[in-house]
Amino acid sequence: MNNKPIGVFDSGLGGLTAVKQIMKEFPNESVVYFGDTGRVPYGTKSPETILQYTRDDINFVRSFDVKMIIIACGTASSQALPMVKYENEDIPITGVVDATVYAAVRATKNKKIGVIGTVGTIKSGAYEKLIYEYDKDIEIHKTACPLFVPLVETGHFDTPVTRLVIEEYLEQIRDAGVDTLILGCTHYPLLKKAIGEYMGDNVVLIDPCAEVVKYLKKKLGSDMLHSDTPDKEQYRYFVSDDPKGFAQNGSIFLEKEIDGQVEKIDIEKY
């Protein structure tokens, strides 16, 4: 039994899809969520800045004495995970990249995997490196999709604009015949329907936040689980800017209203 909360952070709202999965799979667990809405997006920032931001985020969630940390941000986990793991050896940290790759290499049959993500994620090569650690013979087709995040954030989940942008970004990957596509950014699962229709029924779409929670399920031994009674303040949300906007828009990712306080904090101090 371990009644400490799970710490989850993301550059913005997208990591709430991981919280949604935790709520479903582990209804007793407590969560401390941090969304770095004051410094979003990470995907276009330099590697040094991304590392610095990730360190701040880790320090912030650690201030709640969490039992484990999930980095729900694709950019942070693809660029900063090895370093922050090294710096925080005393606590388990899981990034969306590990979990997603683990699922993708198991899903592919023809050994052709597509990887899409932000500019930073794709440039980092983090997914490829990890895929090759599992299997050097896998053929990888990747592309950055910088318009997907703004499309999601403006509610363009499945509009003519969305479909045109999907075609522009994914045509080559589809034509290469991948049977598995890693949605390497927490925002992308919200375009799942439109992406799925474009890629076809035979292509498995790997959703990072769903995978990270499945991965957790394997890791969370009974000694790490929360007791039967959920805490009073089970879900706590913190942001670095615009708590009101987070409370309003977060429900898109959480697929239900945010119940609980959303507090603004000064992340530069961590």
Place this chain on the structure above:
Amino acid sequence: MNNKPIGVFDSGLGGLTAVKQIMKEFPNESVVYFGDTGRVPYGTKSPETILQYTRDDINFVRSFDVKMIIIACGTASSQALPMVKYENEDIPITGVVDATVYAAVRATKNKKIGVIGTVGTIKSGAYEKLIYEYDKDIEIHKTACPLFVPLVETGHFDTPVTRLVIEEYLEQIRDAGVDTLILGCTHYPLLKKAIGEYMGDNVVLIDPCAEVVKYLKKKLGSDMLHSDTPDKEQYRYFVSDDPKGFAQNGSIFLEKEIDGQVEKIDIEKY
């Protein structure tokens, strides 16, 4: 004669369109440019954060003993200009909003003006307030165009996606019969061709950075002008992240290569 530089800042690269105009209109003037690339975009941040960022930016350019400041960021100048003007009475500060409104109210004949900008700019109502100060009878049609900045930043200046997004955002404004459209964000002039084709030849598009420099021209008396010989280090560029990316992509806005150093600074310290 006043050989001090002109300070220009923006949340990112867009303000370089103002620098381009200064180079053209005032070839002897020196410029210190700051692009807050580490904290871009401003348009989605809260009013308090935008004010704090604008103060930091002002303090940074003031550290170069500039003779005047141009706020090239539509969001910063629409939300923070009155306050920072009040706090910096000893130096002239011009925001894109003043200059743009000045031009728009002179351009309109049917007294119907369209205003487009980021979510923050449109919410602030800054353009309307100022337009009404000139003429209460003007009919204003406004809309936020949050996808325009990412479209510009991904090089979608005039593609099928761009035209579809333009139609989505501008249909109502066009159908309302405006004869003048304020492009209330430094990125938007890069979509001028596509926007112009959609709006039609009879609609005047007001480009903020071009207007701010025209406005300067009126303000810059001979005592404020730089001497005939340009400084050795005439153009200096500073950013809060990714100087390399700035040097590479800045040429899109400047319409020529960036000559001169691009230095990274820690804006949180100002």
